[in-house]
Amino acid sequence: MTRSSPNPSSAPERTLRLLSCNILAGASVQRYSDYVTRSVNAVLPGRSKLANLDSLAELLHEFDVVGLQEADAGSLRSGFLNQTRYIAEAAGMPFWSHQPNRPMARVAHSANGLLSRIEPAEVIDYPLPGRIKGRGALFVRFGEGPDALVMVVAHLSLGAQARMGQLAFIAELLAPYPHAVLMGDLNTEPNSPEMRVLFDKTALQMPTVNTLTFPSWKPRRALDHILTSADIKLERTWTLPRAFSDHLPLAAEIRLPLALAEAAGASRPR
Numbered sequence: 141m142t143r144s145s146p147n148p149s150s151a152p153e154r155t156l157r158l159l160s161c162n163i164l165a166g167a168s169v170q171r172y173s174d175y176v177t178r179s180v181n182a183v184l185p186g187r188s189k190l191a192n193l194d195s196l197a198e199l200l201h202e203f204d205v206v207g208l209q210e211a212d213a214g215s216l217r218s219g220f221l222n223q224t225r226y227i228a229e230a231a232g233m234p235f236w237s238h239q240p241n242r243p244m245a246r247v248a249h250s251a252n253g254l255l256s257r258i259e260p261a262e263v264i265d266y267p268l269p270g271r272i273k274g275r276g277a278l279f280v281r282f283g284e285g286p287d288a289l290v291m292v293v294a295h296l297s298l299g300a301q302a303r304m305g306q307l308a309f310i311a312e313l314l315a316p317y318p319h320a321v322l323m324g325d326l327n328t329e330p331n332s333p334e335m336r337v338l339f340d341k342t343a344l345q346m347p348t349v350n351t352l353t354f355p356s357w358k359p360r361r362a363l364d365h366i367l368t369s370a371d372i373k374l375e376r377t378w379t380l381p382r383a384f385s386d387h388l389p390l391a392a393e394i395r396l397p398l399a400l401a402e403a404a405g406a407s408r409p410r
């Protein structure tokens with residue numbers, strides 16, 4: 141990995157831009173019927189998938205940390221391409237990591253992914269509980285000690301009972317860390333019972349505005365989230381105008397107190 145040289149800053153805060161994106165292994169879905177009509181293409185590689193990944197990479201120059209869900213880890217449907225690595229290199233993101241999960245022979249192999257312009261101090265793969273195994277949370281720590289900044293990238297189950305257990309696990313994971321961000325396709329609205337468990341047991345704050353992300357062609361539900369702890373100011377959230385899958389990419393701009401930004405190695409001013 142390449143090490144970036146920190147630049148001094150006299151600013152009291154540092155702005156970071158984050159992006160969470162379920163990329164559906166590069167597939168493009170523009171209507172519900174596409175799930176059926178394009179089912180064969182979903183398990184086969186193709187130029188359109190690569191073009192979709194290239195289009196996403198072109199937009200990442202303005203982001204500092206990106207969390208991916210449903211990136212292919214290198215199976216038949218992607219032409220045995222590690223999509224997280226491909227996007228990171230195409231976007232010029234110096235640090236990347238991925239968490240392969242839910243392998244289906246050699247046909248499909250989904251993964252959570254992290255792309256970053258800030259070097260992580262630690263990255264840990266955690267399997268999430270559930271009746272059907274294969275979901276995971278990618279735990280990322282920037283900096284050391286009590287002022288470390290922790291981020292978790294996750295893709296949760298479709299069932300409410302499974303999500304309850306998964307969010308309880310993530311809550312236990314994040315409880316010791318006062319400076320935290322959770323991003324990903326959580327497959328549930330912010331006011332759901334399982335999300336209340338998360339907010340009750342961590343420093344993460346319920347969003348004041350619901351940003352609709354699903355389905356991408358006519359968003360009606362807020363299923364993708366970027367949640368921050370109380371000391372991290374969430375300036376705004378928005379969706380990218382172009383759909384790269386059945387979910388719209390969710391972007392957020394956050395402000396870190398300077399001491400926290402310096403401790404996390406993110407003190408370069410925007």
